[in-house]
Amino acid sequence: MFYLAVSSLQSDFNPESLTPRFMLWQPAAGENHAIWLLDLRPVWPYWCQQAGISPIKNQMNHQERLHSFLRQAVAALGGEGAVAVMDVNPWRALMGMEVMRERGLQGFVSADNPIGRNLVSEASWDIWFRLAGEVAVHWFGCGRERFNLQVFRGQARQMAQGMERLGIQKPTALTGMAAMAIRRRYGAALHDLWLWTAHAHEHDELGSCGFPWVLWHQQESVQVKRHLDMPLLEWEHIESVLRDDVDRLCTLLNKQGVGRVLSLEWRVVFLDLSCLVIPIRFRHPHDLPAESPHHRTALLQACYAFEDAISAAMGAAIDFGVYEKAIGSWDLLVTEKITLPPVMRDLFGAIMDAGDDRLQELENRLPIPLKAYEITNNWIPEEGYCLVDSLSSSSTMAEQKSLGEITRASFHALGRQRPLFVYPKPRACPQPINQSRTWTFRERIMDKWWRSGSASSQGSTQRDYYVMRDQEQRAVWVFKDGTGKWYVHGMYN
Amino acid sequence: MVPTNALQTPENIADILAQYGVRTGASAIDMEMDPTRFLSGNAALDEFIEGGLISGAVSEWGMPAGQGSREIALSFVGRATTSEMLVLWVNGQDGLEVYPPAWSARGVDLRFIRFVTANKPIELLKPIFLEPLFRLVVIDSPKHLSGEEWAFIARQARAMRVHVMVLQSFFLSGRRGNIWARLRINCKQRSNVACGDGWHLEAVRGTSRQPLNLPPLDM
Numbered sequence: 001m002f003y004l005a006v007s008s009l010q011s012d013f014n015p016e017s018l019t020p021r022f023m024l025w026q027p028a029a030g031e032n033h034a035i036w037l038l039d040l041r042p043v044w045p046y047w048c049q050q051a052g053i054s055p056i057k058n059q060m061n062h063q064e065r066l067h068s069f070l071r072q073a074v075a076a077l078g079g080e081g082a083v084a085v086m087d088v089n090p091w092r093a094l095m096g097m098e099v100m101r102e103r104g105l106q107g108f109v110s111a112d113n114p115i116g117r118n119l120v121s122e123a124s125w126d127i128w129f130r131l132a133g134e135v136a137v138h139w140f141g142c143g144r145e146r147f148n149l150q151v152f153r154g155q156a157r158q159m160a161q162g163m164e165r166l167g168i169q170k171p172t173a174l175t176g177m178a179a180m181a182i183r184r185r186y187g188a189a190l191h192d193l194w195l196w197t198a199h200a201h202e203h204d205e206l207g208s209c210g211f212p213w214v215l216w217h218q219q220e221s222v223q224v225k226r227h228l229d230m231p232l233l234e235w236e237h238i239e240s241v242l243r244d245d246v247d248r249l250c251t252l253l254n255k256q257g258v259g260r261v262l263s264l265e266w267r268v269v270f271l272d273l274s275c276l277v278i279p280i281r282f283r284h285p286h287d288l289p290a291e292s293p294h295h296r297t298a299l300l301q302a303c304y305a306f307e308d309a310i311s312a313a314m315g316a317a318i319d320f321g322v323y324e325k326a327i328g329s330w331d332l333l334v335t336e337k338i339t340l341p342p343v344m345r346d347l348f349g350a351i352m353d354a355g356d357d358r359l360q361e362l363e364n365r366l367p368i369p370l371k372a373y374e375i376t377n378n379w380i381p382e383e384g385y386c387l388v389d390s391l392s393s394s395s396t397m398a399e400q401k402s403l404g405e406i407t408r409a410s411f412h413a414l415g416r417q418r419p420l421f422v423y424p425k426p427r428a429c430p431q432p433i434n435q436s437r438t439w440t441f442r443e444r445i446m447d448k449w450w451r452s453g454s455a456s457s458q459g460s461t462q463r464d465y466y467v468m469r470d471q472e473q474r475a476v477w478v479f480k481d482g483t484g485k486w487y488v489h490g491m492y493n
Numbered sequence: 494m495v496p497t498n499a500l501q502t503p504e505n506i507a508d509i510l511a512q513y514g515v516r517t518g519a520s521a522i523d524m525e526m527d528p529t530r531f532l533s534g535n536a537a538l539d540e541f542i543e544g545g546l547i548s549g550a551v552s553e554w555g556m557p558a559g560q561g562s563r564e565i566a567l568s569f570v571g572r573a574t575t576s577e578m579l580v581l582w583v584n585g586q587d588g589l590e591v592y593p594p595a596w597s598a599r600g601v602d603l604r605f606i607r608f609v610t611a612n613k614p615i616e617l618l619k620p621i622f623l624e625p626l627f628r629l630v631v632i633d634s635p636k637h638l639s640g641e642e643w644a645f646i647a648r649q650a651r652a653m654r655v656h657v658m659v660l661q662s663f664f665l666s667g668r669r670g671n672i673w674a675r676l677r678i679n680c681k682q683r684s685n686v687a688c689g690d691g692w693h694l695e696a697v698r699g700t701s702r703q704p705l706n707l708p709p710l711d712m
Contacts, residue, residue, distance in 0.1 A: 193633055300620065359579070366622040370581070370607040373593035387591040415598030420563055421589040474559020491562040491589060 001086045001112055004038040004070075005093035007101065008078035016218070017077055020336035023214050026134070034080070035097070037090045039213075042262055043338060044283050045388075046285045049357060060458050067408070071108040077341075080106070085119065089109040090211050091135070091196040098127045117448050120197070121172045128171045129160055132193050138212035139189065143238065147189060155187045162186075171197050222256065224248045224334035231271055231326035234379055235303055238327065242266075245332050246298050250289040259340030260285030264300065267331040278302075278309045283369060284360035285338055297364045304367040377411050379445055381422065381489065384415075417442050419477045422490035429478065429488045432468050439466045442477075531629055531656055533568035533710075539542050541677060541694060541705040548628070549651045550657050551643075552699070553674035555665040558586070558634075562680035562692055564599065566631055566658055571600035578628040580623060582604045583614045585634040586662070615642040622646065625653035634662045649674040667697045675699050 005025070006015065013034070020384040028034035040047065051069035058066075074084040082105055085096035096111065097121035109116045124133040133156070140149045155278040162185070168174060192210050224245050232238050253261070262438035264280040280301050291297055313325075363370055373386040432439065447461035462482040470476050475492035497699050505510050530545030539545050546552055546569060556562040572667075573580050607627075611617045614632050621627060622645065638646075638659070650657045671677060676699035680703060683690045683706065694705040 358624075360626060362620060362626055366609075366618065368609060368611065368617055370609050372607055373591075373603055375594045375597050375603070381592065381594075411594065412598050415594035415596075418592060418595045418598075420567065420592060420595050420599075421584075421586060422592040423588060424590050432622070472559065475561055476559065490592060491559055491586075493556070493558045493561050493586065493589070 001088055001110055002039060002041045002044060003088070003090045003093045004040060004074075004086045005090065005097040006078055007033040007035045007083040007097055008036070008076060009081050010079040013078050013082075014339065014341070015216075016337070016339050017341055018047075018073060018338065021215060022336055023216050025138075032475045033083075035094075037093070037213075038088075040086075043285055047359070049360065056059075063110075067108070067110050067112070067295070070110075074108045082106065082108075084108040085111070087116070087120070089196050090213075091131070091193065092120050094131055094337065095127060095197070095201070098131060099123050099475045102127065114213070115338045121170070123171060123173060125160065125163060125169075128197070129156055132156055132190070135193065136189065137265055140216070142214065144189070144210075145214065146188055151185065153187050159186045159190055174198055221333050222249060222337070223331060224252070225329070225331050227329045228327065230326055233326045234305060238298060238306070239303070242302060242332070243293070243299060246288070246295045246331075247293055249332055249334065251290050253334065253337075254289055255432075257341065259287070259338055260338050262286070262332055262336035262338070263334075264298070264302075265331075265333050265335045266305070268327050268334075270325050271328045272325070276313055278305045279335075280305050282364045284345045284364055285363075286364050297361065299391060300322055300365045301407070307358060347373050361473055367461040375411070375415075377408065379411070379414065380447060381418065381445075384411075414443065419475075419490035419492045421493050422477070423488065426487035426489045429486050431484075431486050433477070439468050441466055465489070501635045504611070529654070531569045532572055533565070534572050535568060535707070535710055537705060538565070538568070538694070538707060538710075541702050541707075542678070543700050543702070545655075546629075547675070548660070549655055550656060550675040551647050552656070552675055552676035552678070553665060553671055554658060554660045555663060555677075555679035555697075556663065557662050558662055560680065560682040560692070563633070564680065564710055565680055565692065565694075565707070566633075567596065567599050567601060569658070569702065570629065570631065571602075574602035574605040574627045575600065577605055578592065578604075580629045581627040582606060582608050583618065583630070583632045583633070583635075584608060585612050585614065585632070585636060612636045615645060622649040622653070625655055627657070628654060631658045631660065635659065635661045636706045637659055642667050643671065643673040652687045654696050655709055665697045668683065 001431075004018070008011075009028070011028070013035045013036070015038050019038050019040050019042065021042060023037050024034065025037050026032070031176040047069070048066060070084075070086070074082055078084065083097055083100050085093045085100060086109070087093040087096055088111065092111065096109065096116065099122055100106075100109065101120045109119065111117050111120070133153070136147075136149055136152045136156075137153075139147050150278060163174075171194075171332045174194060179191060179195060179199075182194050196211075212238060226245050228240065229243065232241070249264075262285055266278040266280055267466055268276045268278060270276070280298065282297070282301060286297060288295070373385045374388055375385050376383065378384050442465040444462065444464050447463070449461045463479040465477065465479045468476050468478050476488055477490035477492065478488050480486050499675035531548075532539050532545040542552075545634070554562075554566065556566070561692055569584070570580050582591065590610070593603055596606070597603055609618065612635070615622070615638070621630065632646075646657050646659075649655075659674065665671075665677050678699075679695045679697060681693045681695070683693050691706065691708040694707055696702065696704070700711040
């Protein structure tokens, strides 16, 4: 649940207090509230940490704490009449919010809990087609490929008539219909909307893919410019000058009351007037002014980005003159940030101070990410775990909740038999020879054949796992699938 | 019994002597009480390495692929994570990724471990060695560690009071020494680990105990 739809009458409502990625879906007009769509993914681990919970844990009490935290934030920022719905994609969040507004409900609701889940399932066709019309206008504005607004409107009318004729009361009643049938009858755009409505949980990777996001950018950017007295080429010389500029940037940020920075852009201009844009990204929202004057984290990330960008630029250049590629000037600007207004500081000050973000600070200083995993209680090896950053889908969470302690112990025993290291994708290998001496049977598993939709492929969904000794006497985890093909999947290292 | 605070001081003479391979009577202390040591939970193994892995030191382990001997390293990692210490595992094995369910099943609390894949760990992960956030760092199968890099690891481990385990994908040789590792141990598979026959541990440096035949670990 990373997408938040917020409707607020407050003219000074600033979504940047919650995330740097947001869009104005519908401006305020007369009695109509402004509607904002917020993408919380880049700051999700940060807010989890500020709420005093770990993003690894999907326990109910942790969710409750996070929801309570967001509820207070929305109330503080959006005012009394604010309506906010959190869901797996922006489309469902908008639908949930429309249902709430139609019923005169206020406050924050997440689709993680039953009330939130029911919101979308109770949405009428009127709401669905009205929102579909709004999305279509945005698609038209964004220039979606092979999209014609008039054709879409015709298809929508045709679909509305079809649903009325079939007696289908609500959009969620269409879940049984095959995706291709929708696409064939009503076109790709309505197919996308239907997929977001009915199968969002099964297709988490969809997220906001294809959604007409137009990110909101503040008019006044935080930016500093530097004209160098002497052209610079080496990082050792650039570093101290850049440090001064980051410091100047901090002064500007302090004036605006900006809390944390997620990314900077460093626009370098060479002596031949060619320009190179170097993005400087932080994995977690970074408190730039707090590191004044040394700015170790920012300069480390700048150094990594500079080396990557320069080596790529050098690789691309056929005739690379050293002098021409010395840097003459640059601009440094903040591209993604979250502002923490006094109301947020007052509200969450105690929690924010309590958060131990040393690990996040350290991760911000590294050129490569550190990975944390959680297990998902799934017997298929490839799906038995997920990255914590990707955050478990609600379907995974529902699956986990439904599994008791006994099942958990069973998965634990399964894990004990399996190797510590696996190949990301099983590698095909020839059938082992002299099997009787070198193999030990471990387990038989079945793939989730019902997901592929064809039970006829059952033969290839069965796997028999063995521990084998290879020619170098290494213990290898191999399996034979239902068609008799052999694969190496892991190593007992 | 030696007071605990005496062990925590870096000037402790036993620690300094032990870094140069000199054993003292300090190894007879009650290790379970010592917060500066990482234990495996296996009494025979902990006794073999003279009371656990010491904070502020580096150990080098010869663990060729396919022998299942990383389970030995995992016993230390598991104990550290259950004590809520942060552990970093740097994976340098070609093409292989960690399989977290197997780690969890062997007693590793996944909330307190982070993984990173890096062939040049020191170059890429230098900031990690400059802070004492990760109490135990395991560098698995580094491609090549230069003398300067070994010196850096040893110096930072001592300064930050963390332990760094370096797992090599080959057997260590006593002929070609490594002055930076306080403990150097080869782990050989006794027979078929799948049948549960365990390992044969032989110290190259840091402990003068007889080789240990270690049964499969109960994790």
